[in-house]
Amino acid sequence: MTTPPGLREQKKQATREALREAALRLAVERGPDQVRVEDIAEAAGVSPRTYNNYFASREQAIVAAVTADREARIAAAIAARPAGVRLAEAITEAVIQQYTNTSERDSEVLLLITSRTALRDAFLDTTAEIEPPLTAVIAQRLGDTGAQTARVLAASVAAAVRIALEGWLRPAGTAGATGSFGAAGLVVPSGSLSDQLRAALAPLAPAFDAAERRTP
Amino acid sequence: MTTPPGLREQKKQATREALREAALRLAVERGPDQVRVEDIAEAAGVSPRTYNNYFASREQAIVAAVTADREARIAAAIAARPAGVRLAEAITEAVIQQYTNTSERDSEVLLLITSRTALRDAFLDTTAEIEPPLTAVIAQRLGDTGAQTARVLAASVAAAVRIALEGWLRPAGTAGATGSFGAAGLVVPSGSLSDQLRAALAPLAPAFDAAERRTP
DNA sequence: CAGGAAAAGTGCGTGTACGCAAATTTGCGC
DNA sequence: GCGCAAATTTGCGTACACGCACTTTTCCTG
Numbered sequence: 278m279t280t281p282p283g284l285r286e287q288k289k290q291a292t293r294e295a296l297r298e299a300a301l302r303l304a305v306e307r308g309p310d311q312v313r314v315e316d317i318a319e320a321a322g323v324s325p326r327t328y329n330n331y332f333a334s335r336e337q338a339i340v341a342a343v344t345a346d347r348e349a350r351i352a353a354a355i356a357a358r359p360a361g362v363r364l365a366e367a368i369t370e371a372v373i374q375q376y377t378n379t380s381e382r383d384s385e386v387l388l389l390i391t392s393r394t395a396l397r398d399a400f401l402d403t404t405a406e407i408e409p410p411l412t413a414v415i416a417q418r419l420g421d422t423g424a425q426t427a428r429v430l431a432a433s434v435a436a437a438v439r440i441a442l443e444g445w446l447r448p449a450g451t452a453g454a455t456g457s458f459g460a461a462g463l464v465v466p467s468g469s470l471s472d473q474l475r476a477a478l479a480p481l482a483p484a485f486d487a488a489e490r491r492t493p
Numbered sequence: 494m495t496t497p498p499g500l501r502e503q504k505k506q507a508t509r510e511a512l513r514e515a516a517l518r519l520a521v522e523r524g525p526d527q528v529r530v531e532d533i534a535e536a537a538g539v540s541p542r543t544y545n546n547y548f549a550s551r552e553q554a555i556v557a558a559v560t561a562d563r564e565a566r567i568a569a570a571i572a573a574r575p576a577g578v579r580l581a582e583a584i585t586e587a588v589i590q591q592y593t594n595t596s597e598r599d600s601e602v603l604l605l606i607t608s609r610t611a612l613r614d615a616f617l618d619t620t621a622e623i624e625p626p627l628t629a630v631i632a633q634r635l636g637d638t639g640a641q642t643a644r645v646l647a648a649s650v651a652a653a654v655r656i657a658l659e660g661w662l663r664p665a666g667t668a669g670a671t672g673s674f675g676a677a678g679l680v681v682p683s684g685s686l687s688d689q690l691r692a693a694l695a696p697l698a699p700a701f702d703a704a705e706r707r708t709p
Numbered sequence: 710c711a712g713g714a715a716a717a718g719t720g721c722g723t724g725t726a727c728g729c730a731a732a733t734t735t736g737c738g739c
Numbered sequence: 740g741c742g743c744a745a746a747t748t749t750g751c752g753t754a755c756a757c758g759c760a761c762t763t764t765t766c767c768t769g
Contacts, residue, residue, distance in 0.1 A: 501717080
């Protein structure tokens with residue numbers, strides 16, 4: 278059913294990644310406001326029109342360089358957990374694991390992202406991407422009868438993650454200007470990201486428990 | 494604290510409504526694709542630039558004509574319910590009440606909205622507007638300790654409503670073309686809107702119960 | 710009621726988003 | 740290998756979104 282990765286699809290992914298990388302590189306080099314779609318397209322070796330076949334806005338390519346494939350990794354992380362544990366717990370831990378897996382580079386880029394409202398919004402919008410794979414994983418656990426329930430719970434998780442991220446990087450936006458920054462570790466505005474995520478997801482746990490109880 | 498409605502604010506609301514009405518009227522008259530921002534602005538007696546001070550996209554004004562003030566009405570409806578009933582129930586009923594309160598005109602316009610993807614998306618996006626008032630109402634019931642919980646639950650409700658609406662008007666989009674339509678009642682794709690909303694909100698009830706139990 | 714600060718409205722310029730149709734590339738069967 | 744059907748890329752044209760600086764309106768205070 279799943280077509281073996283043809284050369285066509287391969288090339289498409291290559292183009293997508295080239296655009297992502299070019300966008301991020303240019304944004305870091307010049308500052309996010311000094312990068313036009315035209316520049317990104319040129320750097321990736323495609324036409325500006327093609328850029329918009331891959332990304333619907335200038336910001337998407339930049340944030341995609343950080344969030345790429347996060348949805349798939351979260352879904353895999355959940356599926357990897359033993360079937361015995363509570364669904365709520367499996368999801369919480371999987372989400373935390375993936376979102377705190379930020380490399381050194383990522384943490385630098387996050388500063389850049391928070392520095393522009395448009396970028397920040399685009400970044401937060403990527404939380405919606407985890408919905409489809411999350412829905413699939415949840416539906417699998419709940420059985421076919423709970424398809425609608427799975428969608429609602431997945432969307433709720435995405436919303437909670439979004440809120441956690443907002444809370445986490447809000448104070449960061451108020452302080453620094455565009456230019457230099459430094460410090461050793463991550464920016465730790467109001468509690469660690471792990472704590473924010475745990476706190477945001479906790480209220481949903483009873484809903485997961487009830488859903489699981491209905492189809493054990 | 495709350496400034497008495499100055500003449501300034503009054504005029505702003507008047508402009509906003511003028512834009513809404515003009516947008517909807519033109520969209521119905523000519524078809525949604527034959528209406529430019531310039532046209533709407535002219536019909537409302539403001540400059541095109543001012544249009545974008547009120548609405549961030551061409552579609553927003555059109556859908557706003559249908560969804561105007563829905564958030565406030567939902568919040569009021571919840572607050573109006575006796576403090577004794579379950580929060581989950583109060584919210585569910587209030588939401589259903591407000592979303593099924595469609596006038597004759599609204600049902601006609603909904604057909605128009607579903608006929609264009611961009612309009613449909615803009616319409617679904619309006620569900621996010623209920624979050625802030627919903628957060629306030631929920632937070633009030635849960636006490637100040639549950640502020641974060643209130644946000645998450647409110648966002649979950651908004652997500653559930655969105656899913657319900659999607660499911661409700663999906664089949665409607667596949668059938669009819671732009672032009673004529675008729676029939677007596679509302680379009681009833683897959684179950685009534687009430688049923689869709691109830692089904693989408695049901696999975697969240699345990700989360701509300703648990704939150705209430707924590708601060709009774 | 711005059712003065713002036715704050716807010717809303719406007720014009721302009723730039724970059725963006727995307728429908729459409731033509732040109733190019735890819736993959737498959739022969 | 741050949742050629743064709745499907746998918747992708749591209750150019751073009753149009754409309755939109757919005758930052759910025761400037762004008763006009765509102766409304767508060769003395």
